[in-house]
Amino acid sequence: MFPSNNMFGNPHHLLDMVPQAPENHDQLDLIGGGDEFVDLLGDQSGDEEQDPNQPLHKKKRYHRHTQQQINQMEAYAPTHHERHENTQLRSENERLRADNMRYKDLLANATCPTCGGPATVREMSFEDQNLRIENARLKQEIDRISAIAARYVTNKPVLSYPNLSVPAASRVQDLGVGNFGPQTGVAAETYGSGNINNPTNLIPTETEKPMVIELAVSAMGELVRMAHAGEPLWISSTENSSEGLNEDEYMRTFASGIGPKPLGFKTEASRESAVVIFNRENLVRIFMDVNQWTSVFSSIVSRAMTLDVYSAGVAGNYNGALQVMTAEIQVPTPAVPTREIYFVRYCKQQADGIWAVVDVSLDSLRPNIFRSRRRPSGCLIQELPNGYSKVTWVEHVEIDDRNVHTIYKPFVNSGVAFGARRWVTTLERQCERLARVMAINMPPGDTGVIPEGRKSMLKLAERMVTSFFNGVGASTAHTWTTLTGNGGDDVRIMCRKSINDPGRPPGIVISAATSFWLPVPPKRIFDYFRNVPQRNEWDILSNGGDVQEMAYIASGRDPGNSVSLLRVRSTCPSLLNMLILQETIVDSTGFYVVYAPVDVVAMNVVLGGGDPDYVALLPSGFSLIPDGSYNQASGVPEVGSGGTLITVAFQILVDSTPTAKLTMDAVTTVNDLIKCTVEKLKGILLGGGVTIENMKR
Known part of the structure; x- marks a missing residue:
C-alpha cells in the first residue's frame, strides 16, 4: 500500500514551517544575554555563611530577582522543550526525505497494472492511490479466474451442484424494454415457460458462485x-x-x-x-x-x-x-x-x-x-x-x-x-x-431535414422500430389470443393498456398479427412496400390519397436502410394533421418495413431538433423473411425456391380511455382489418397483373 498523500509532499517545505531552536549563546540575548542569565541562576544561593575551614572566597552578595528576571527564567523551560522538539522534527524530516526519494525510485520503475507498461512519475493524489489499490485487487481476481481456467487444460469436468433454493434478492435489475407497463390478456395462449418472469429464483447462491x-x-x-x-x-x-x-x-x-x-x-x-x-x-x-x-x-x-x-x-x-x-x-x-x-x-x-x-x-x-x-x-x-x-x-x-x-x-x-x-x-x-x-456533417443524399432534426428523427425511428419488434414476437410477457378464420391464416390478438407513457397514446390498444407464406422473393415484396406512389394501394392510413416523401435519411450503405417522413394528401379531415414516419431495414437474413402515424405539431418539434421521447407512437409493419424453400409441384416448403414468410402486425388504439372495457366489436373490427390487408396484398402480389414470374425477374 502506498503512503498517504502528505508523505509525498516537499520535505523542504515542512522544514520551513518548523521554528528553529537557538544553537549558541548569542541567540540567548533574546532573554537578556548568556552571562547575565548564568549570574541570575547563581544568585539563587542566597545569604549562606562561609565555612571557616575552607579557603576564603569572596562572599556572594545577596540579590533579589526582579519580576522581569523571574519571567525570563520561567520562559527558559518551554524554549528548552522547543529545542528538543526541533531536533526530533529534523530527524523526522530527514526520514521523510529519504522515503520520498525511495518512493520516487519505485515509481520510476513501476508498471501499469492495466497495460503492463511503464507508469508515469508524478505526485499521486489520494484518488490515484485508491485506483492503484483497486486495480491491483482486480488484477488478482482476474489471475484467480485465469488460474481456474488452467485446470481445464486437462478437461476437468464441471462440478455438479444440487438444485439449491435461492433466497429472494433485491439486486435484480430489470433492464429489458417493455411495451405498455401493466398488461391484460384476452385469452391464455402463451408460448414459453415464463421462467425469466421470476428472476429472483435464478440468482446463484454463494455456494453456486464457484x-x-x-x-x-x-x-x-x-x-x-x-x-x-x-x-x-x-x-x-x-x-x-x-x-x-x-x-x-x-x-x-x-x-x-x-x-x-x-x-x-x-x-x-x-x-x-x-x-x-x-x-x-x-x-x-x-x-x-x-x-x-x-x-x-x-x-x-x-x-x-x-x-x-x-x-x-x-x-x-x-x-x-x-x-x-x-x-x-x-x-x-x-x-x-x-x-x-x-x-x-x-x-x-x-x-x-x-x-x-x-x-x-x-x-x-x-x-x-x-x-x-x-x-x-x-x-x-x-x-x-x-x-x-x-x-x-x-x-x-x-x-x-x-x-x-x-x-x-x-x-x-x-x-x-x-x-x-x-x-x-x-x-x-x-x-x-x-x-x-x-455523424457531424450532413451525409449526401439526406433531404428535408437539418442536422439537429436529422439526429432527433433517427432517434424517434429507433424507438418506433424497437417497439415494433418487441410487440410482434412471442415473448412470454405477451398473451396472444388465436382467432382462426375461414381463410386458414391464424390471426393473433393481444390487448394492452397504455397508462402514463409519454411515448404512446393513452387508452386501450389492440395488437394484431398474422403470418403467411408467398412464393415471391422477399426483395420484390420489399421494393413494392418502399414504392411511395403505390402506397395507397395497401396502406389503410393513406385512405386512398396520394402519398409524398417529405424527408429522407439514409441509415446504412444499402439504399434499403432508410428513414422517411411521408405526407398523405387527402380531403379526409382526420388526415390533415397526420404524417407517417417509416423506417425500412434490410440485411441478408430479413427485410422489414415499420411505420407509425405521427402528429404534425409533434413532428415539427422533432424536425427542429427537439426531444423525440414525447412523441406518441403505435408502430405497425411487415416482417419479410426469406424462407429459402419452396417446391412448385407439391406446394410444400422445401429448400431451394426463394419464397417469403410474411408477418403483418398492427397496433390500433380502440379506446382513448385506459379504464374502458374491451368489446368484441373492437376485436372483430381489428381482425377484419388485418385480414382485409392480407387479402389485398395477396391479390396485388399474386394477381392483378403482378404475376409470380414478373416478381421473380
Missing part, C-alpha cells in the same frame, strides 16, 4: 478454440458458404462443459465473420451493457435482464467482467416461440490482442426448467485500423422446437433463424446506423 465462475472460464477457452478451428470440427458445405459442426468431433474435443444434450433437443451450430464499422471498445461496451445490447439487437432480443454482477472488469475496460443474465431470443413473428436462456456472460482480453465475449447457459443450476440452452457462444473481436473491427461469431445452441408453426419450421431448421449469420449481419447493420446517427 461453479458459475468455473463454467464461464471453461466456456471462454472453448469459444476461442471453436472460433479458430477448422476441419474436422467444422465441415464446409459444398452448396453454400455455410459451415456445419461435426457433433462427434465436438464431443471428443470438449468433453467437459454443460453435459450431454437433453433428450428430445436438437443442435444448432454455426459460425460467421464480418467487418463492422465500430472499434473494439464500443463493441465490447455494447455486449456488456444490457441496455445497449437489447437496443442494438432489438430484432433478436425481445428482453433481457442482468441478475448479478460478479466483476465489472479492470479500470472500466471490461477485461474480466462477469455477469449472470437472462434473455429471450426471438424471430419477429408470434408463430415462433421465443427461446429463454439463463446464462453467464464473460468478457476477457486474449493474449494476442483479441477480445472475446462468451455466453454459456446455467441450466444445470435449475435443471428441467428451460427448453433451450446455449453452449459456449459469442464473438471474438479483433480491432482493425480506422475504427473498424473484425467480428467472428460462434452460435451453438440445443433446443426443443416442437412448438414452431409449420410454415416456419424450414426456416428454423435451416439455422438462419437463430444462427450466427443473423447475429453478425444485425450487428453490422446497426453499427452502420449508429455511425450515421453520430
Whole structure:
C-alpha cells in the first residue's frame, strides 16, 4: 500500500514551517544575554555563611530577582522543550526525505497494472492511490479466474451442484424494454415457460458462485478454440458458404462443459465473420451493457435482464467482467416461440490482442426448467485500423422446437433463424446506423431535414422500430389470443393498456398479427412496400390519397436502410394533421418495413431538433423473411425456391380511455382489418397483373 498523500509532499517545505531552536549563546540575548542569565541562576544561593575551614572566597552578595528576571527564567523551560522538539522534527524530516526519494525510485520503475507498461512519475493524489489499490485487487481476481481456467487444460469436468433454493434478492435489475407497463390478456395462449418472469429464483447462491465462475472460464477457452478451428470440427458445405459442426468431433474435443444434450433437443451450430464499422471498445461496451445490447439487437432480443454482477472488469475496460443474465431470443413473428436462456456472460482480453465475449447457459443450476440452452457462444473481436473491427461469431445452441408453426419450421431448421449469420449481419447493420446517427456533417443524399432534426428523427425511428419488434414476437410477457378464420391464416390478438407513457397514446390498444407464406422473393415484396406512389394501394392510413416523401435519411450503405417522413394528401379531415414516419431495414437474413402515424405539431418539434421521447407512437409493419424453400409441384416448403414468410402486425388504439372495457366489436373490427390487408396484398402480389414470374425477374 502506498503512503498517504502528505508523505509525498516537499520535505523542504515542512522544514520551513518548523521554528528553529537557538544553537549558541548569542541567540540567548533574546532573554537578556548568556552571562547575565548564568549570574541570575547563581544568585539563587542566597545569604549562606562561609565555612571557616575552607579557603576564603569572596562572599556572594545577596540579590533579589526582579519580576522581569523571574519571567525570563520561567520562559527558559518551554524554549528548552522547543529545542528538543526541533531536533526530533529534523530527524523526522530527514526520514521523510529519504522515503520520498525511495518512493520516487519505485515509481520510476513501476508498471501499469492495466497495460503492463511503464507508469508515469508524478505526485499521486489520494484518488490515484485508491485506483492503484483497486486495480491491483482486480488484477488478482482476474489471475484467480485465469488460474481456474488452467485446470481445464486437462478437461476437468464441471462440478455438479444440487438444485439449491435461492433466497429472494433485491439486486435484480430489470433492464429489458417493455411495451405498455401493466398488461391484460384476452385469452391464455402463451408460448414459453415464463421462467425469466421470476428472476429472483435464478440468482446463484454463494455456494453456486464457484461453479458459475468455473463454467464461464471453461466456456471462454472453448469459444476461442471453436472460433479458430477448422476441419474436422467444422465441415464446409459444398452448396453454400455455410459451415456445419461435426457433433462427434465436438464431443471428443470438449468433453467437459454443460453435459450431454437433453433428450428430445436438437443442435444448432454455426459460425460467421464480418467487418463492422465500430472499434473494439464500443463493441465490447455494447455486449456488456444490457441496455445497449437489447437496443442494438432489438430484432433478436425481445428482453433481457442482468441478475448479478460478479466483476465489472479492470479500470472500466471490461477485461474480466462477469455477469449472470437472462434473455429471450426471438424471430419477429408470434408463430415462433421465443427461446429463454439463463446464462453467464464473460468478457476477457486474449493474449494476442483479441477480445472475446462468451455466453454459456446455467441450466444445470435449475435443471428441467428451460427448453433451450446455449453452449459456449459469442464473438471474438479483433480491432482493425480506422475504427473498424473484425467480428467472428460462434452460435451453438440445443433446443426443443416442437412448438414452431409449420410454415416456419424450414426456416428454423435451416439455422438462419437463430444462427450466427443473423447475429453478425444485425450487428453490422446497426453499427452502420449508429455511425450515421453520430455523424457531424450532413451525409449526401439526406433531404428535408437539418442536422439537429436529422439526429432527433433517427432517434424517434429507433424507438418506433424497437417497439415494433418487441410487440410482434412471442415473448412470454405477451398473451396472444388465436382467432382462426375461414381463410386458414391464424390471426393473433393481444390487448394492452397504455397508462402514463409519454411515448404512446393513452387508452386501450389492440395488437394484431398474422403470418403467411408467398412464393415471391422477399426483395420484390420489399421494393413494392418502399414504392411511395403505390402506397395507397395497401396502406389503410393513406385512405386512398396520394402519398409524398417529405424527408429522407439514409441509415446504412444499402439504399434499403432508410428513414422517411411521408405526407398523405387527402380531403379526409382526420388526415390533415397526420404524417407517417417509416423506417425500412434490410440485411441478408430479413427485410422489414415499420411505420407509425405521427402528429404534425409533434413532428415539427422533432424536425427542429427537439426531444423525440414525447412523441406518441403505435408502430405497425411487415416482417419479410426469406424462407429459402419452396417446391412448385407439391406446394410444400422445401429448400431451394426463394419464397417469403410474411408477418403483418398492427397496433390500433380502440379506446382513448385506459379504464374502458374491451368489446368484441373492437376485436372483430381489428381482425377484419388485418385480414382485409392480407387479402389485398395477396391479390396485388399474386394477381392483378403482378404475376409470380414478373416478381421473380
